[in-house]
Structure formats: structure tokens, C-alpha cells
Amino acid sequence: MPPRSTPSERQRRLGAELRKLRTRARLSGDEVAALLQADRSRVSHIEAGRVDVPRNGLYKLLRAYGCESGPLFDALMDMAHDRGKGWWDEYQGVLAxxxxxxxxxxxxxxxxxxxxxxxxxxxxxxxxxxxxxxxxxxxxxxxxxxxxxxxxxxxxxxxxxxxxxxxxxxxxxxxxxxxxxxxxxxxxxxxxxxxxxxxxxxxxxxxxxxxxxxxxxxxxxxxxxxxxxxxxxxxxxxxxxxxxxxxxxxxxxxxxxxxxxxxxxxxxxxxxxxxxxxxxxxxxxxxxxxxx
Incomplete structure (x- = not known):
């Protein structure tokens, strides 16, 4: 699936939080790409919210970044696998x-x-x-x-x-x-x-x-x-x-x-x-x- 051009705020925020954690852990994009068995561009797309990361891949990333089990770990896992569906869907294409x-x-x-x-x-x-x-x-x-x-x-x-x-x-x-x-x-x-x-x-x-x-x-x-x-x-x-x-x-x-x-x-x-x-x-x- 090609990268999305307009990620939602939830998708964008998840990517930004992963980038913060990676930077704090002092890991390069190439090192993370190797961990995911993907190329460097995929890491960039993940951190920009343009592509999703599979559950097992996100688990690996959070562990590699030193994010221990707890509220933040759980919240990021939920954000990644939340489909973003809700009552607001009926306004798609109508409101900004x-x-x-x-x-x-x-x-x-x-x-x-x-x-x-x-x-x-x-x-x-x-x-x-x-x-x-x-x-x-x-x-x-x-x-x-x-x-x-x-x-x-x-x-x-x-x-x-x-x-x-x-x-x-x-x-x-x-x-x-x-x-x-x-x-x-x-x-x-x-x-x-x-x-x-x-x-x-x-x-x-x-x-x-x-x-x-x-x-x-x-x-x-x-x-x-x-x-x-x-x-x-x-x-x-x-x-x-x-x-x-x-x-x-x-x-x-x-x-x-x-x-x-x-x-x-x-x-x-x-x-x-x-x-x-x-x-x-x-x-x-x-x-x-x-x-x-």
C-alpha cells in the first residue's frame, strides 16, 4: 500500500512520538530499518504518519527505544491499532x-x-x-x-x-x-x-x-x-x-x-x-x- 498523503492527527502524532523515542535512544534511521527488516524510507514514512507499523513491529520498536511497559507503552500501542473510526465518520468529505x-x-x-x-x-x-x-x-x-x-x-x-x-x-x-x-x-x-x-x-x-x-x-x-x-x-x-x-x-x-x-x-x-x-x-x- 502506498504511503498516505494526508495522515490524520492521530497517525501524525504517533509517528512524532516514535521519532522522539528513537532520538532519545540515540538510534539512527538505518538501525531502526534493520530492526524492522525494511529500508530507511519506511522508517521516515512511519515517523511522518504516512504508513502504519504492524503490532509486532511496534512492540520491537518500543522495546528497542527503552519504552517500558506502562501507560505510555499501552497508549502508543492503542494509538497504532485504533482504526480512527467513530461517530465523526459520517462527516467525512463534508467538514474540514x-x-x-x-x-x-x-x-x-x-x-x-x-x-x-x-x-x-x-x-x-x-x-x-x-x-x-x-x-x-x-x-x-x-x-x-x-x-x-x-x-x-x-x-x-x-x-x-x-x-x-x-x-x-x-x-x-x-x-x-x-x-x-x-x-x-x-x-x-x-x-x-x-x-x-x-x-x-x-x-x-x-x-x-x-x-x-x-x-x-x-x-x-x-x-x-x-x-x-x-x-x-x-x-x-x-x-x-x-x-x-x-x-x-x-x-x-x-x-x-x-x-x-x-x-x-x-x-x-x-x-x-x-x-x-x-x-x-x-x-x-x-x-x-x-x-x-
Whole structure:
């Protein structure tokens, strides 16, 4: 089978992790090729995610690279033999590859830390809000309905996470997306979701400074082992999936700073009307009142 020209993010990440391990083990591409009884080009294709490596071949590689049995070993074996199939398959050829890659990545994630400085994060959006956001962002509305349904379908991942923590800039609450009814429903949904025991929601107020505005949109997706954590960043022409541990650590520190400057999160143990101190819930309620 010829090498694939457009590997999925999972395939690309597996290859990148194998390259890291090989480099750390100080093995050359030729030495690995000999181990696999293949030529040097095949090793390059494996590390670029363009071809798959058989289960026994991957086992040999991981052992040769000094990757001992444990969470990382098991996760890499699973990544290699995961066919990448899921509910997102029905959107093949309709939505961009990066959207499908994100859905697949979220399905393997155990924790999410998200920051957004302009809109409500996608996993927390109502259907009407999502429709208004997508319609505003894209000039071609041919697949608008599918795009909205895809965003709604992605939200099923929330139930299976160990933790979800979002910091949302106050501007996202006040920016009018759709009509008043759409915004009210969206803010009420935020309060409802924020009271789930594994969900933490904080609002970064205007008086907190410019940190949230400069930080822009990013998502830290926690894998089964820290080595497989991923940073996801969107930009006007696409998105980046970053597995560099140094960059991820920088963004993790940025997220901690945002949480320290943001308002106190909604307390899932306390009814909204009984929270006296000013916090994220108080600001949400205030914006809701202004929308009447």
C-alpha cells in the first residue's frame, strides 16, 4: 500500500512520538530499518504518519527505544491499532479534516482545560448559539446544518471526561451572538453545565486586565499519559495540534495565571441564588439581567 498523503492527527502524532523515542535512544534511521527488516524510507514514512507499523513491529520498536511497559507503552500501542473510526465518520468529505481530527482526539482525552477570549467554547454552546457563530465565521453556508450538528455531537464527550475547566473572557458573555433569546439560553446553559461536579467554569472579568484578551483561544487536552497531552490552537486559516512538551508547559502556566486572575468558579454544591460573594455566577446572572 502506498504511503498516505494526508495522515490524520492521530497517525501524525504517533509517528512524532516514535521519532522522539528513537532520538532519545540515540538510534539512527538505518538501525531502526534493520530492526524492522525494511529500508530507511519506511522508517521516515512511519515517523511522518504516512504508513502504519504492524503490532509486532511496534512492540520491537518500543522495546528497542527503552519504552517500558506502562501507560505510555499501552497508549502508543492503542494509538497504532485504533482504526480512527467513530461517530465523526459520517462527516467525512463534508467538514474540514482538522474538525474530524479534533473530535477523534477528544474521544481519547481524559481532561480538558479551555480558554476563550471571544466566544463561548464549542463544547458548551447551545445549538442556536453554535449556528449563529458558524454562520458568522463562514461565508459558505452549504454545510451549515452539518457543522452545527457536528458541534452538538462533539459535546457528548463531556460526560466521559474526568475534568473540564474553562476560563471565558467577559467579552464572550456580552458579545451579542444571534438574538437576545439565543444569548439568554446560552448563558443559562453555562450555569447548568458549570454545576456538574467534574466541570469548573470561571469568568475572566474586564477588570482582570488584558491577560485573557492576549491569551486568545486555546485548549489543553490531557491524554492517558502526560507525554500525549496536546495543545489545540485555532487561527483564521486553520488550526494547530501541538505535542511539544515545552510549549504545552508554557500554555499550562498561562492557564494557571488565567485561573488565578479570574472570578471564583460556580460552586456546584450551592444554589445560584444563595451565593453572596461576587464570582463567576454573579457576573453571569448580572449579564442575564441586562438581557431582559
Amino acid at each position: 479534516r482538522r474538525a474530524l481530527d479534533l473530535a477523534e482526539l477528544e474521544s481519547r482525552t481524559i481532561s480538558i482545560r479551555a480558554h476563550d477570549s471571544s466566544v463561548i467554547p464549542g463544547l458548551l454552546q447551545t445549538e442556536d448559539y453554535a449556528r449563529a457563530v458558524i454562520a458568522s465565521a463562514e461565508s459558505d453556508h452549504t454545510h451549515l446544518d452539518q457543522g452545527v450538528q457536528f458541534r452538538v455531537d462533539r459535546q457528548r464527550v463531556l460526560a466521559g471526561l474526568q475534568s473540564y475547566h474553562a476560563v471565558i473572557y467577559e467579552a464572550a458573555l456580552r458579545m451579542r451572538v444571534g438574538d437576545t433569546k439565543t444569548m439568554r439560553k446560552q448563558l443559562l446553559k453555562l450555569i447548568e453545565i458549570a454545576r456538574l461536579p467534574h466541570v469548573t467554569l470561571q469568568i475572566f472579568p474586564f477588570e482582570g486586565g488584558a491577560c485573557s484578551s492576549f491569551s486568545r483561544h486555546f485548549v489543553l487536552l490531557g491524554g492517558r499519559t502526560p507525554e500525549l497531552d496536546t495543545l489545540y490552537r485555532e487561527h483564521p486559516t486553520g488550526a494547530d495540534f501541538i505535542g511539544d512538551g515545552v510549549v504545552i508547559a508554557d500554555y499550562a502556566r498561562m492557564f494557571e495565571r488565567l485561573t488565578s486572575l479570574a472570578l471564583a468558579p460556580v460552586d456546584p454544591e450551592t444554589a445560584p441564588e444563595s451565593q453572596a460573594t461576587r464570582g463567576s455566577l454573579g457576573l453571569l446572572q448580572h449579564v442575564l439581567y441586562e438581557l431582559r
